[in-house]
Amino acid sequence: MGNPPLGGDLSRLRQLNALSTIRxxxxxxPATLSALSARTGLSRPSLKEVVGELxxxxxxxxxxxxxxxxxxxxxxxxxRADRGHLVGIxxxxxxxxxxxxxxxxxxxxxxxxxxxxxxxxxERMEAIGRAVGGCLALTGLTMAEVWTVAVGxxxxxxxxxxVTYSAGIPAWTGLDLAGLLGAMFxxxxxxxxxxRLAALAEARRGVARGARDVVFLHVGRxxxxxLIIDGKLHRGFGAAAGEIVMLPQARWFDAPDHLNxxxxxxEGTPVEDAASHxxxxxxxxxxxxxxxxERYVDDLAVGVAAIVLVLDPEIVVLGGGFSRSADxxxxxxxxxxxxxxxxxxxxxxxxxxxxxxxxxxxxxxVDHLDRQLFTxxxxxxxxxxxxxxxxxxx
Numbered sequence: 288m289g290n291p292p293l294g295g296d297l298s299r300l301r302q303l304n305a306l307s308t309i310r311x312x313x314x315x316x317p318a319t320l321s322a323l324s325a326r327t328g329l330s331r332p333s334l335k336e337v338v339g340e341l342x343x344x345x346x347x348x349x350x351x352x353x354x355x356x357x358x359x360x361x362x363x364x365x366x367r368a369d370r371g372h373l374v375g376i377x378x379x380x381x382x383x384x385x386x387x388x389x390x391x392x393x394x395x396x397x398x399x400x401x402x403x404x405x406x407x408x409x410e411r412m413e414a415i416g417r418a419v420g421g422c423l424a425l426t427g428l429t430m431a432e433v434w435t436v437a438v439g440x441x442x443x444x445x446x447x448x449x450v451t452y453s454a455g456i457p458a459w460t461g462l463d464l465a466g467l468l469g470a471m472f473x474x475x476x477x478x479x480x481x482x483r484l485a486a487l488a489e490a491r492r493g494v495a496r497g498a499r500d501v502v503f504l505h506v507g508r509x510x511x512x513x514l515i516i517d518g519k520l521h522r523g524f525g526a527a528a529g530e531i532v533m534l535p536q537a538r539w540f541d542a543p544d545h546l547n548x549x550x551x552x553x554e555g556t557p558v559e560d561a562a563s564h565x566x567x568x569x570x571x572x573x574x575x576x577x578x579x580x581e582r583y584v585d586d587l588a589v590g591v592a593a594i595v596l597v598l599d600p601e602i603v604v605l606g607g608g609f610s611r612s613a614d615x616x617x618x619x620x621x622x623x624x625x626x627x628x629x630x631x632x633x634x635x636x637x638x639x640x641x642x643x644x645x646x647x648x649x650x651x652x653v654d655h656l657d658r659q660l661f662t663x664x665x666x667x668x669x670x671x672x673x674x675x676x677x678x679x680x681x
Contacts, residue, residue, distance in 0.1 A: 312366035375648030378440040380455040385418035396425035437652035439484035448478035484647030486513025507608030510539040531590040542586035549579040566612035588623035606637035
């Protein structure tokens, strides 16, 4: 699949210059030709020609000068990130979250729909539609202006977008989620495991920003991991990398029971709220709660130590529902890892909270756009005009 032609022959050098210019503008403040020359290493005459061509195609535009300046201001240019939009969706057991962004990944709107683990597939799909529709309504946009929908879901997801197993959403097991969402949305749909997208968000905009090797621990009512290796999201050959929870010896599947069944939990407390009572009591020094936390961390540390010894990550990020109690969990986890790991990674608590997966979905869509359009091997030319249809043909 190749990108449509640029309206004439485009030499490889001109193509690379155009891509270099777009990469220099994306996600940055408007820049002058001099600033772009410093970033790209291209001469001003070459840049003037490239910027003119990109402007005529709709990828770049000149920014009006700032009022009140002295003299004739230098012309500034920006990437037209607002000419297309991306949607990220987090499909969880208890909530469906959606976010809408521009092509640079700047989030413009977010919505949430409450569900329960037993919500039927049809009703959960309707909640997805309402969540996305809410984002569109908040921004005044339509689905025709959305280029890509990226989805993070609980469960083991094949490269084809089929959920082979989901403990959090029982009805999800065996579901062709890509097929259902592909019929719902008139654009490209990407499906990924939610913990992996959370790891991506932490590496792009969270506490692990800039790190090349990151392990994201999803600790909550269910357990999971997401891996960033050499700056890239790692799925493994069959998209099953990081599923330590499936190994009985790691004791992750039942680990939350230590917190849920602690004597400090008031009778009649819903299971989804039980662990928070134990963690709060442990923070206050309750002996029974502290003992429950120690047993939980004993189990957690088995899988974490195995991952750390194999991957030697720079940072391990604690995320998920229990990460709100990172002050209670990280010190004992650190002590256990120090006893067995050759090199201790940094242990950090997520700062993205419940938005981690939906932000990661947006970042996943941005990466996909980059691979399609803005890498040297994406094709022989940039798409024209700047539309979703041009992208879908690439």
